[in-house]
Amino acid sequence: MKHSFIEVDPESHFPIQNLPYGVFQPRSGGAPRIGVAIGEYVLDLSVLDDAGYFSQTSIAGKEVFQQPSLNKFMALGRTAWKEVRTIIQQVLSSEEPTLRDNEALRNVALLRQGDIDLLLPVQIGDYTDFYASKNHAENVGTMFRGKENALMPNWTHLPVGYHGRASSIVLSGTDVSRPQGQMKPSDATEPLFGPSLQLDFELELGWFIGPGNKQGEPIAIEQAEDQIFGLVLVNDWSARDIQAWEYQPLGPFLAKNFATSISPWVVPLDALEPFRIEGPLQDPEPLPYLRQHGKCSYDIHLEAYLEAEGINSQRISTSNFRYLYWSMAQQITHHTVGGCNLRPGDLLASGTISGPEKETRGCLLELTWRGTDPIILDNGVERVWLEDGDRLTITGWCQGDGYRIGFGDVTGRITSC
Known part of the structure; x- marks a missing residue:
């Protein structure tokens, strides 16, 4: 079973096997952007994108996570979704040091859910x-x-x-x-x-x-x-x-x-x-x-x-x-x-x-x-x-x-x- 370096209660809805997407805005300020829930935290995907974590994927350069809705990412299809999900699970893995051991990156990429406001995740047309x-x-x-x-x-x-x-x-x-x-x-x-x-x-x-x-x-x-x-x-x-x-x-x-x-x-x-x-x-x-x-x-x-x-x-x-x-x-x-x-x-x-x-x-x-x-x-x-x-x-x-x-x-x- 996969484990994250972030401690997650067994009854939490958001273990590394889930990683649901949402749109959030930090209460400290800043524009809405996209993240995934992991335990009691949100991983800011726009920070990972800016740091080059998705540079070898089909979403490279598209800035899909710097958006106020998931629509642009959703439109790319299953291949892009799978690529991104694989990278996020790897980054959050207990065995992967790139985020786990990078305190400066962790401080900006991981926010407590109590420090953000969640927004409607999708611009719904129909x-x-x-x-x-x-x-x-x-x-x-x-x-x-x-x-x-x-x-x-x-x-x-x-x-x-x-x-x-x-x-x-x-x-x-x-x-x-x-x-x-x-x-x-x-x-x-x-x-x-x-x-x-x-x-x-x-x-x-x-x-x-x-x-x-x-x-x-x-x-x-x-x-x-x-x-x-x-x-x-x-x-x-x-x-x-x-x-x-x-x-x-x-x-x-x-x-x-x-x-x-x-x-x-x-x-x-x-x-x-x-x-x-x-x-x-x-x-x-x-x-x-x-x-x-x-x-x-x-x-x-x-x-x-x-x-x-x-x-x-x-x-x-x-x-x-x-x-x-x-x-x-x-x-x-x-x-x-x-x-x-x-x-x-x-x-x-x-x-x-x-x-x-x-x-x-x-x-x-x-x-x-x-x-x-x-x-x-x-x-x-x-x-x-x-x-x-x-x-x-x-x-x-x-x-x-x-x-x-x-x-x-x-x-x-x-x-x-």
Whole structure:
């Protein structure tokens, strides 16, 4: 097992096997730049670049790490990503002296995470949210249409998705204002306008597109994973009462476009390679352009915590990325099969990730079964939907032998509108 000369706790999300990318700004001053997380530190890649560590790679002279976003680096593709990752792991290795024994370089290249501010890591041009968890789709369909009609006829034939709003994607820690809109309670004859009373979270993972494709040139299933730069945690906040009134016939609008929160560290797909697993059996077999063979899913443990006023953070959901029916590659391929072009920095998200058991449901709509079965928090406090002042946190990791590949967390607090 690889070890870094920087001491990393076995339960840290950021060992040398991970090295997620982020954009940061030192609190002491200076422009935003790109780094990787290692234990409690950030390694400033712009310093390494200036010192010539990447001079023999395909990124030489491109100044990709002196940027306020990861887009320029992501656009270079998998060969460049692998070159850089190999060098960073070597530089941070316990057996490599070039940084370990260079005190002057260490003092400028390594910063404590407590001494920096993390920024949105990517300039996101487009955002697509999918509906890729079969358990989630069946639960929601059962609530609204009955068990016999839980899944729409197309669901097992294609990855269902909708185009989200990139402008309202915010970094973890940003407060979320309760949205307003039209709602029509079941006992009302006319719609009402006001703040959402059924505000929900959605436990998701998202992935950023690297080079992308030209318009009219679809991405084949065999090449789809080469487009994935890395993954982040996603909370696609949802106003269920607004959604129930507006979603037919064209789907979510105001119920989703007010805020989507993401975690700041982008975990490289290569870091997840040891945790590949078989995906679920797909029946019926997808059409040829969506057929994928081998291990196409990942064992990523996910948890959601709710903290209410006067009540400590309490776990309310435990899920796993392995529950997704449609893989990331299938979602990318389907997205482009009609000729749509994806661009560097585009974000695709999984949709709510739910498992077969109650505790593995990834949103309050399912956990409380549309409000009929409240969650009981400490001191007997009940929750059906999110209330003002509530803080929702999602975290996740892959558990290795003596190390974790973690995503940090994504958190947000609900404020009144």
